[in-house]
Amino acid sequence: MKIISLNVGRPRLVVRDGRPVSTGIFKKPVAGRVMLRTLNLDGDRQADLAVHGGPFKAAYAYPSEHYAFWREELDGAELPWGMFGENFTTEGLEEAAVNIGDRFRIGTAEVTVTGPRMPCYKLGLKFGREDIVKRFLASGRTGLYFSVRREGEVGAGDEIELVARDEHHVTVADIFRLYTRDEGDVEMLRRAVAVEALPESWRERFRRRLGEPPPAG
Numbered sequence: 421m422k423i424i425s426l427n428v429g430r431p432r433l434v435v436r437d438g439r440p441v442s443t444g445i446f447k448k449p450v451a452g453r454v455m456l457r458t459l460n461l462d463g464d465r466q467a468d469l470a471v472h473g474g475p476f477k478a479a480y481a482y483p484s485e486h487y488a489f490w491r492e493e494l495d496g497a498e499l500p501w502g503m504f505g506e507n508f509t510t511e512g513l514e515e516a517a518v519n520i521g522d523r524f525r526i527g528t529a530e531v532t533v534t535g536p537r538m539p540c541y542k543l544g545l546k547f548g549r550e551d552i553v554k555r556f557l558a559s560g561r562t563g564l565y566f567s568v569r570r571e572g573e574v575g576a577g578d579e580i581e582l583v584a585r586d587e588h589h590v591t592v593a594d595i596f597r598l599y600t601r602d603e604g605d606v607e608m609l610r611r612a613v614a615v616e617a618l619p620e621s622w623r624e625r626f627r628r629r630l631g632e633p634p635p636a637g
Contacts, residue, residue, distance in 0.1 A: 421512035421580035423526065424484045425449045427502030428464035434545050443542045445505035453573040456529040461507055461574075475567050476534045476619045482506035482563035483514050489561065494547075505546060506563055513580055515562055516593040521586025521617035528572030530583065532617050536562035536596040557600065564592045567617070588615045598626065606630065 427447035433440045444466045455462045459478055466477075482504045491499055501509040508526075515536065522533045539557070544550045556562075588611045595618070598608060609626045612618060624634060 421510065421524075421582075423508050423574065423576050423578045423580065424511050425501035425509040426454060426461075426574060426576045427507055427509065428454065428461050429502075430463070430465045436541070436545060441542070441545065443545060445542050445546045447502035447505055447507065449501050449576070451576070453527070453575045455571065456526070456531075456568055456574045457571050458568050464507060477565045478568045479507045479531065479566045480505065480537060480563060481508040481510050481513060481566065482537075483561070484509050484511050485514060486559075486561040486563075489559065493555065493559075503546070504563065505543070508574075510580065513564075515560070515564060515596070516591055518564060518592050519586040519588070520590050520592060520595060520612075520615045521588065523569065523583040524566075525581040525583050526572075527574035527578045528570075529568060529574055530570040530572070531566035532569055533592065534565045534567050534617055534619060535622060536564055536592045536599075538562070538599070560593065560596060562592065562596050586615060586617065588612075590615050590618075595622065 427449050429444060429447040431442045431444040432446055433442055450463065456479060458475060460466065461479060487499055491497060518533055520533055520535060524531050539553050541553065543556060544552050590608065590612050594608055595612060598605060598612060609630050613623050613626050627634065
């Protein structure tokens with residue numbers, strides 16, 4: 421597993437329905453080593469911190485393997501690395517094989533997998549087509565978010581080394597499936613709630629599905 425491309429970008433204004441919208445989804449590949457910090461990469465920022473960024477979404481990874489699917493799906497559209505707003509375009513790191521809570525070493529940094537990406541309308545702004553959000557969700561090709569356990573330098577070509585597997589074995593794909601389709605999978609819902617690396621907003625959603633009260637305190 422490795423990083424194929426390292427991509428960063430700062431928020432810019434684009435027009436939607438005649439109004440300016442700030443978005444950080446426009447990422448460009450960069451060369452050399454970049455510091456990965458608790459909230460983001462140096463040179464990278466998120467525009468709407470209410471739904472993007474934060475410690476559970478410090479960096480976003482998207483598998484390079486998905487690009488072939490999207491080129492066919494979108495009639496041969498040109499899709500440079502970073503097109504999905506990802507910080508890491510990866511090889512060998514796919515949603516069905518990675519657990520929430522898995523820890524990886526990348527360069528001198530260490531990260532933890534925290535969840536799938538649920539896109540907003542800004543993905544449509546990037547692609548110039550509103551149907552991409554629906555297509556993205558239907559594909560299940562979500563990519564995944566990392567939190568940062570240890571800050572460090574990362575760069576294109578770095579190996580993504582597995583440090584530890586989470587014992588609950590709930591994959592990124594499992595969380596997406598629970599969110600979008602299999603609401604009645606009680607056993608998987610219980611396992612998901614037990615994964616400490618999963619953001620509390622996800623765990624609370626799944627507790628409600630199970631009819632469980634929120635944790636005390």
